[in-house]
Amino acid sequence: MKIPPSLPPSACLPVLVTQSFENVACTVCGCVCDDLRLLVDRGSIVAAEHACSLSEPWLLAQTSADDFSTQADGKAVSFAEAVAAAADVLRRSRAPLIYGLSTSSTPGQRAACRLADLLGATIDTTASTCHAPSIIAVQSVGESTSSLGEVKNRADMVVYWGSNPLKSHPRHIERYVEASGMFVPGGRADRFLVVVDCQRTATSDIADQFLQVDPGTDFEVLWALRMILKGATPSEDIVGGVPLQQLIQLAQTMRTCRYGAMFFGLGLTKASVPHVNVEALLRLVTDLNSHTRWIARRMRIPGDVAGADSVLCWQTGFPFSVSFARGYPRYNPGEYTANNLLERGEVDSVMLVGCEGVEKLSSLARQRLSQIPTIVLANRSNVGDLASSVQFTTAIYGVHRAGTAYRMDEVPIPLRPVLESRLPSDEEVIDAIRRSICEKP
Ligand code: SF4
Numbered sequence: 025m026k027i028p029p030s031l032p033p034s035a036c037l038p039v040l041v042t043q044s045f046e047n048v049a050c051t052v053c054g055c056v057c058d059d060l061r062l063l064v065d066r067g068s069i070v071a072a073e074h075a076c077s078l079s080e081p082w083l084l085a086q087t088s089a090d091d092f093s094t095q096a097d098g099k100a101v102s103f104a105e106a107v108a109a110a111a112d113v114l115r116r117s118r119a120p121l122i123y124g125l126s127t128s129s130t131p132g133q134r135a136a137c138r139l140a141d142l143l144g145a146t147i148d149t150t151a152s153t154c155h156a157p158s159i160i161a162v163q164s165v166g167e168s169t170s171s172l173g174e175v176k177n178r179a180d181m182v183v184y185w186g187s188n189p190l191k192s193h194p195r196h197i198e199r200y201v202e203a204s205g206m207f208v209p210g211g212r213a214d215r216f217l218v219v220v221d222c223q224r225t226a227t228s229d230i231a232d233q234f235l236q237v238d239p240g241t242d243f244e245v246l247w248a249l250r251m252i253l254k255g256a257t258p259s260e261d262i263v264g265g266v267p268l269q270q271l272i273q274l275a276q277t278m279r280t281c282r283y284g285a286m287f288f289g290l291g292l293t294k295a296s297v298p299h300v301n302v303e304a305l306l307r308l309v310t311d312l313n314s315h316t317r318w319i320a321r322r323m324r325i326p327g328d329v330a331g332a333d334s335v336l337c338w339q340t341g342f343p344f345s346v347s348f349a350r351g352y353p354r355y356n357p358g359e360y361t362a363n364n365l366l367e368r369g370e371v372d373s374v375m376l377v378g379c380e381g382v383e384k385l386s387s388l389a390r391q392r393l394s395q396i397p398t399i400v401l402a403n404r405s406n407v408g409d410l411a412s413s414v415q416f417t418t419a420i421y422g423v424h425r426a427g428t429a430y431r432m433d434e435v436p437i438p439l440r441p442v443l444e445s446r447l448p449s450d451e452e453v454i455d456a457i458r459r460s461i462c463e464k465p
Pocket residue numbers: 050051052053054055056057074075076077078079193194195196
């Protein structure tokens with residue numbers, strides 16, 4: 025929605041209730057666009073300039089939220105009673121799990137790590153149900169990276185592989201393909217846009233070139249591109265549904281561009297051995313760097329999932345699926361991922377820091393989740409109808425509280441509050457629970 029550049033004088037009389045906030049960061053998706061202009065009136069966001077189709081309805085639904093609630097066993101209780109109940113659940117638990125963290129912020133994620141360490145718990149983030157294969161691939165073969173600012177200023181070729189940003193990250197193309205940059209002043213006109221996907225999408229419709237690969241054949245297509253770059257020719261005329269001539273042309277365009285950016289999404293991780301697909305893509309980008317400059321970046325979905333990776337890395341040494349059960353951090357995706365732990369019945373209580381990851385769990389894991397004590401920290405807008413033993417309605421970072429979110433390129437973006445709220449942050453709730461546990465060992 026467009027906001028008038030300045031309010032008419034009458035709008036400021038008799039009492040100034042309308043406030044404008046410039047350069048606000050949005051945390052609805054991993055782009056963390058930090059150029060929003062919000063208009064706040066009587067405790068509500070009434071207009072959001074530069075917000076996209078995903079963020080505008082979400083932002084306009086936020087309020088000052090003074091009616092915060094805490095519940096224990098379905099009954100409204102005081103904050104102190106809820107903290108005591110949550111501490112009691114965790115104190116009795118022999119194998120607690122802390123899960124979520126991707127709509128949190130650095131302070132909340134750090135507090136969650138501290139609590140997991142104290143409890144000897146397992147801590148896992150929603151990355152384990154989305155870009156985990158990419159993280160494992162990056163750990164295996166490394167990655168060539170850059171900031172998104174560098175892409176905006178330098179990239180004259182952009183490839184989206186297994187990603188439909190016009191739907192999942194609506195402003196990504198506007199900011200990094202259409203925007204003019206230092207060495208690409210013509211913006212979109214100066215960039216060659218390629219989409220590789222197994223079906224036509226809104227993004228493929230605006231691309232300069234679209235490669236439709238057969239489902240499950242990304243690896244073959246990526247390996248064929250690597251072969252062509254090395255001077256060999258695949259023996260098949262069609263690889264993964266793509267004519268060989270088209271692949272030869274694409275390899276030539278990739279090799280001769282000045283600066284290429286490869287953005288890959290969850291479409292690439294849908295395979296029986298998904299991290300191998302991502303490894304192939306990262307190796308292709310490494311090969312391309314023998315000819316010209318190329319980078320690869322993941323299209324992260326939730327607003328601060330990259331922050332959850334980063335905070336867990338600098339607190340525990342590992343990005344997700346970390347167990348403190350032996351008193352020191354151990355990392356083992358599959359063994360310590362939330363979904364697998366729940367499916368195997370190896371946890372006896374769960375603290376959900378945000379509920380956004382629950383819908384991605386398998387039905388068996390969700391069923392197990394409903395059978396054990398659960399502590400839920402979430403804002404009202406994403407609590408859903410999840411059964412929980414103790415529930416805290418928490419403030420939203422970037423709306424009610426200051427914090428930090430990491431953009432998909434791992435650049436930390438400061439978050440400012442735009443609405444006043446008495447809601448506690450997840451950091452405050454977690455620290456209160458930790459103190460309560462420490463007070464009554
Ligand atoms: S693209 Fe993502 S971060 Fe940017 S405004 Fe839309 S939802 Fe928010």
